[in-house]
Amino acid sequence: MAALRGERTVEIGAPPARCFGIAADMERAPGWQPALHSVDVLETDADGRPALARATFDAKVRSLSSTLRFAYREPSSITFDQQRGDVRSMHGWWRFEDLGGDRTRATYGLEVDPGRMLGLLLRGPAEASVRDHLLGAADALKRRAEQ
Secondary structure (H helix, E strand, C coil): CCCEEEEEEEEECCCHHHHHHHHHCCCCHHHCCCCEEEEEEEEECCCCCEEEEEEEEECCCCEEEEEEEEEEECCCEEEEEEEEECCCEEEEEEEEEEEECCEEEEEEEEEEECHHHHHHHCCCHHHHHHHHHHCCHHHHHHHHHCC
16 A cells, blocks of 8 residues: 555634644643544653654554654644654644734645555555544644634
8 A cells, every 4th residue: 555645724713823832732632633642752852842752543443653753843834753653654744824813724744654564454445534534633723723
């Protein structure tokens, strides 16, 4: 199976700094991201944000664990790359665009190479269902930021 790829963009009634702050607070993310079960921060950067974290998430077909390295360009983007984990590779990103008037266009993207074994479980309709489930983080950020 090829890599699982996707992006979801939402418009949020909150300024980019608020959206960025919520997305960067990985320790609290399991409370609002539906696919994320837990996050253990292993290292922080000079600004106290997670630089390396172990995350466990629900990929619908099974629970997966990954150690992720984060990079920040405040307030416009966050990226993360798997260092080790249950999938062959994972790269993800948040992008935040200021629309003015305390509104933000937020895009969440993910590229995952599930590897051979997990890839066998993600054939056909299951692939679209898993992609939609994982990209639900964008909709969840919108709900959280607009509270």
